[in-house]
Amino acid sequence: MSKARMSPLRSGFVHLALAGYTVIALFPVVLTIFNSFKDKNAIFRTPLALPTAETFSLVGYTTVLKQGDFFGYFQNSLIVTVVSIFFALLFGAMAAFALSEYRFRGNMLMGLYLAIGIMIPIRLGTVAILQGMVAAGLVNTLTALILVYTAQGLPLAIFILSEFMRTVSDDLKNAGRIDGLSEYAIFFRLVLPLVRPAMATVAVFTMIPIWNDLWFPLILAPGEATKTVTLGSQVFIGQFVTNWNAVLAALSLAILPVLVLYIIFSRQLIRGITAGAVK
């Protein structure tokens, strides 16, 4: 198949637009990182300048690392995010498989019910969730956060994955059944590998809100041992004084793990987003 050639002019405009978008998207990130390496005066006097020999300072990072158990916070965030993604994907994929593969009474209704969570924010249930966690003795545990985030991630996971699973050929699954694969084997060995791009897409969309969330850590797990990075960084933002060096350093550090996870998923993600569009 020969690809349609784009005129150089059009392709130039496309690249210009994409480059512009990239700059806009990266600007705040780059600015945060640059300023995290400057001293306080330089941050306010020349916020857009690169750190120079005079303005270079690691005071933000030293403050962050001295203050509290920052590595512990990191670990907490990482555990909560990774475990929640894992469960959201696992249970989401299982529910999606059932919805797309089996005909049973109320299939449609069940699908709608499970997808409604996309439209209704889970924060509306905060009071009930807190009461539940208190009753279950889960306050100030990472388990509480993992449970909530798994629930929060499920609707989108089920919605996207069930759409993708519908596209997996029936013949393939039937061939597996004739060859004696159990329904579990068909799910894990035939269907999951085929929807991997969709799983990566869901993983990224689930990961970012979890990593950035301040609300539930503050309410369910504000204890020192269970603080997440986002919550940990809050100590530098006071009502009257904000330690900008420390805030910027903490944010810069917090970007790193997300970046790593994103790079892991991104190859699959791009395939997931363009699936169907590019055959």
Added chain:
Amino acid sequence: MCSIGTKGICDKEKAHPVGSLHLKSIRKAFGTHEVLKGIDLEVKDGEFVIFVGPSGCGKSTLLRVIAGLEDASSGSVQIDGEEMISTPPAKRGIAMVFQSYALYPHLTVKDNMGLGLKQMGAPKAEVEAKVGKASAMLSLEPYLARRPAELSGGQRQRVAIGRAIVREPKLFLFDEPLSNLDAALRVNTRLEIARLHRSLKATMIYVTHDQVEAMTLADKIVVLNAGQIEQIGSPMELYNRPANTFVAGFIGSPQMNFVEAGRLGDDEAKTIGIRPEHITLSRESGDWTGKVIHVEHLGADTILYLETDVTGLLTVRLFGEHRYAVDDVVYATPDRARLHRFGADDRVIA
């Protein structure tokens, strides 16, 4: 003779298992939509049976019911005299070849073919031997280490057929296995399947849209229409003695001409069927006078469409090349001995 010591040799000589199939009043409904309306069918050991019928008439559904991939709403499926209705597909002793090949994309050709046996718990050496034999049969040896994505369509379908052979099923089920292949490959693969049936002597059930496939491969053709069996018979029986207008119109290409019986002076029948190849043409004289409205030159055949005074539109098939042109006036004469007469209920009148 088979003694304990010669087991290996005996295994090789053991004939491929064959099985009979017995369907009794199979019904299947999706919600309120009834797709199969009471199917009774008997397939003997080693028979090659073909299901034909228009799109959506329930051929695939029937095949899936036989395989156990779809539960029948009622009725019974017996393979080798054993009731199978609650037996899972893997335990029915069947193998199926799908139109879309349905190969496992992440497994090599060899693993694709061996998976079924492995799942049954067969020892590695046996899997290896059977895969080797099947791939030799289908000339797939050079591709054993490849994945399906690295094969052509014809090769993929051969792998799918190989996967079925390896299971040594009592019953082969094919659901339009050739319809994704181009014309030349289709002929080759058709021959391959015919050869396979001869050498394995296995019982095979085969769904197709293609008349040529049906006529050339089948011992027995089952014509389905709207979830019911219209007629069962050998290809020539269906061609020479169609039981009703549906079968008469479905088997044979180009389609049989149907003429109102009254126009031909037959008051007993309602419709008269005349196959296009059972009409002779002449420029001088004949029963019906007609004008040529279209001509198709196929080399071996010439197909003419006439508008005649008695029958209206009439398709005529002549063998060889003929120099008729549009608007020529011709005379058509049917072969009286080969007319088919159908009554008011569309059934044939003897």
